[in-house]
Amino acid sequence: MAYTTLFLDLDDTLYPSTNGLWHAIGARMDDYMRARLNLPEDKISTLRKHYFLEYGTTLRGLQIHYQVDTEDFLDYVHDLPIEQIVSPDPELYELLSSIPLPIFIFTNANRKHATRVLDSLRIMDCITDIIDVTTMNYISKPNTHAYYTSLRIAGESNPRACVYLDDSVRNLVPAHELGFFTILVGSQVQNPSVRLSINRPHELKIVMPDLWNNHR
Numbered sequence: 001m002a003y004t005t006l007f008l009d010l011d012d013t014l015y016p017s018t019n020g021l022w023h024a025i026g027a028r029m030d031d032y033m034r035a036r037l038n039l040p041e042d043k044i045s046t047l048r049k050h051y052f053l054e055y056g057t058t059l060r061g062l063q064i065h066y067q068v069d070t071e072d073f074l075d076y077v078h079d080l081p082i083e084q085i086v087s088p089d090p091e092l093y094e095l096l097s098s099i100p101l102p103i104f105i106f107t108n109a110n111r112k113h114a115t116r117v118l119d120s121l122r123i124m125d126c127i128t129d130i131i132d133v134t135t136m137n138y139i140s141k142p143n144t145h146a147y148y149t150s151l152r153i154a155g156e157s158n159p160r161a162c163v164y165l166d167d168s169v170r171n172l173v174p175a176h177e178l179g180f181f182t183i184l185v186g187s188q189v190q191n192p193s194v195r196l197s198i199n200r201p202h203e204l205k206i207v208m209p210d211l212w213n214n215h216r
């Protein structure tokens with residue numbers, strides 16, 4: 001297959017979930033709901049679960065029900081020492097810089113957070129552009145609109161020419177339905193929407209040699 005475009009999720013895909021960053025962001029979301037919105041302690045986790053299932057993200061739920069200021073929320077939840085949590089990854093840099101295709105970050109986070117993570121990993125030079133929650137007009141993954149936005153930004157009309165890595169099966173499902181080649185990162189799950197499972201993006205070289213050959 002001739003692939004033209006590579007899409008990469010950010011959090012828990014480009015760095016291992018064991019570093020705790022994603023968990024820390026979740027704790028900041030709880031803090032925000034407690035401190036800024038004065039929501040009762042016993043409601044917070046139920047609401048977050050509900051928003052995640054109903055709207056895709058906590059942010060979208062809070063926008064709809066509490067009219068939160070988006071930038072205020074995103075700045076608050078990402079106010080963490082990312083540079084101390086995410087380490088440089090020269091092996092990942094070498095891998096991504098050798099792929100002869102445009103590489104887009106496709107994330108429900110915002111550009112500011114994505115930039116800090118990519119800078120901490122020292123892989124920013126490998127990235128063509130960042131498709132973030134603002135680019136998606138806050139209709140984020142797994143809403144099908146987000147995937148159409150990603151294709152439009154990448155200038156690729158054929159999803160079958162695209163490879164997409166994410167640590168969330170839920171985010172891979174609509175991508176698979178549209179025709180993307182889907183790769184799950186960080187766990188092994190038997191699911192018809194998952195074409196391949198890998199532990200780390202570093203394994204692409206072994207499992208997807210087509211990314212280096214055959215491109216249009």
Ligand SMILES: [Mg+2]
Nearest residue numbers: 009011012167
């Ligand atoms: Mg992720």
